[in-house]
Amino acid sequence: MNKITLIATAAMGIESLVAKEVKDLGYDNIQVDNGKVTFEADVSAICRSNLWLRTADRVKLKVGEFRATTFDELFEKTKALPWGDFIPENGEFPVIGKSVKSKLYSVSDCQAIVKKAVVEKLSQHYKRTTWFEENGPFFRIEIALLKDIATLTIDTSGTGLHKRGYRADQGEAPLKETLAATLVLLTNWNADKPFVDPFCGSGTIPIEAALIGQNIAPGFNREFVSENWDWIGRKSWEKAFQEAEDLAKYDQPLDITGSDIDHRMVEMAKGNAFEAGLGEMIQFKQMQVKDFTTKKEYGVMVGNPPYGERIGEKKAVETMYEQMGKAFAPLDTWSIYILTSHPDFEKLYGRPATKKRKLFNGFIRTDYYQYWGKRPPKN
Known part of the structure; x- marks a missing residue:
């Protein structure tokens, strides 16, 4: 696995600051959008960006992006993605989702379809006919639809990056x-x-x-969920x-x-x-x-x-x-x-x-x- 695409999510208004942090880590080919900064890097960037990004909310691995206006389209295009490159045979992979200004507006239906498509792809990849036990490392998949463009990611951070691990106590309205x-x-x-x-x-x-x-x-x-992913090492x-x-x-x-x-x-x-x-x-x-x-x-x-x-x-x-x-x-x-x-x-x-x-x-x-x-x- 030479190059991967990562998305550093950000609060509205500070995307340029997150992009500067990404650039300072030595990564280029950076794209800045509302609420996120996308960049290409090698696998070690998952470790380094989670450790170093001070202003990003979390780091997600982008598995694929495509247009989808029907459930069939969502299923087939999701299934075509290389899920077996990332999720092991015993991996636990719940699916969360969101939909904004898209024809596929039922988030629960989109989650179910993505889950089914990933299961079918992994069944082919691992040559299995039985159900996956999902008792291994954790891979949270997200289906995000915006104006009929579906983006499929796996969260690499686990707990949000604002959780540094030092705040043992806090007041009523703590600043992130x-x-x-x-x-x-x-x-x-x-x-x-x-x-x-x-x-x-x-x-x-x-x-x-x-x-x-x-x-x-x-x-x-602190710890990160992707520390348990074998393909990172x-x-x-x-x-x-x-x-x-x-x-x-x-x-x-x-x-x-x-x-x-x-x-x-x-x-x-x-x-x-x-x-x-x-x-x-x-x-x-x-x-x-x-x-x-x-x-x-x-x-x-x-x-x-x-x-x-x-x-x-x-x-x-x-x-x-x-x-x-x-x-x-x-x-x-x-x-x-x-x-x-x-x-x-x-x-x-x-x-x-x-x-x-x-x-x-x-x-x-x-x-x-x-x-x-x-x-x-x-x-």
């Missing part, structure tokens, strides 16, 4: 690790600059910043994990601080940072945002404050945005990045953003307000 990494990567921060999150919650943004700062692969502390995974270990910069000093008004969240953040192996790298403290001061210069601040969407919260949140604007006003060398869904944030904060970018926090449409500080003097 992939979005936290996105917020950091969209700034001008590097490991030589101070970094602050004044609304750290369970610590996700500071932890993701530390992983980026020390070039630690985000998937280093244990050696490929071992090589990918060794590469991640070799590229990590554990000696890189970091100046990262997270603070929160709630002392329980601060303790939770400390625990999560230790779980990530970064307990000594990040400082956490209890503090109200209005009390923030620093003598450091040319730092980067990233915050995901409350949005005021709950009944009774709005006025308190608006007051806090005003206080935040006053507290941050003296920080003219700092670049400040704030994510919120509040439409009047700039007015409450006291000044317009240098730039803003639309992002989705789950299903909430938000804006990422960017205030760029002065550039450091050239030596």
Whole structure:
């Protein structure tokens, strides 16, 4: 198996960031579409992309793509694909599906037809007449129909890539690790600059910043479903994990601080940072945002404050945005990045953003307000 096609799925609005990560891993022939980045690579890319992609939701192996407007067409074209190249005789292969703007709109029927077609193909491949026991490695097949184009994939990640393995505890509305990494990567921060999150919650943004700062692969502390696939091979995974270990910069000093008004969240953040192996790298403290001061210069601040969407919260949140604007006003060398869904944030904060970018926090449409500080003097 020389070349395979992989799809890195992404939240709306950050596809270009995922594409950059894919390119930085050394892969080209990249195609960017809504919610996904498709690229060609060798088999080892399954290991490397799962380990390294910070902003993608999951990595899928593309088995085939074709037009299908009838169930017969879906069955025959699915059956024609090389399923035996990927799924072993004892493989477990459930089928999930979705359909958007397609004639074949019954997802359950499409799932059943794809399952039947794969079974028939594997029966031919393995020369079997009896039912498959499906008690071996796991291969989740997805049939995705969009405007009558059927895309058939196998999930290589298992649990979504946002599950890094370090978050032992979390608050009520935790920020996904992939979005936290996105917020950091969209700034001008590097490991030589101070970094602050004044609304750290369970610590996700500071932890993701530390992983980026020390070039630690985000998937280093977790497992992936495709680690059990024989055709990839244990050696490929071992090589990918060794590469991640070799590229990590554990000696890189970091100046990262997270603070929160709630002392329980601060303790939770400390625990999560230790779980990530970064307990000594990040400082956490209890503090109200209005009390923030620093003598450091040319730092980067990233915050995901409350949005005021709950009944009774709005006025308190608006007051806090005003206080935040006053507290941050003296920080003219700092670049400040704030994510919120509040439409009047700039007015409450006291000044317009240098730039803003639309992002989705789950299903909430938000804006990422960017205030760029002065550039450091050239030596």
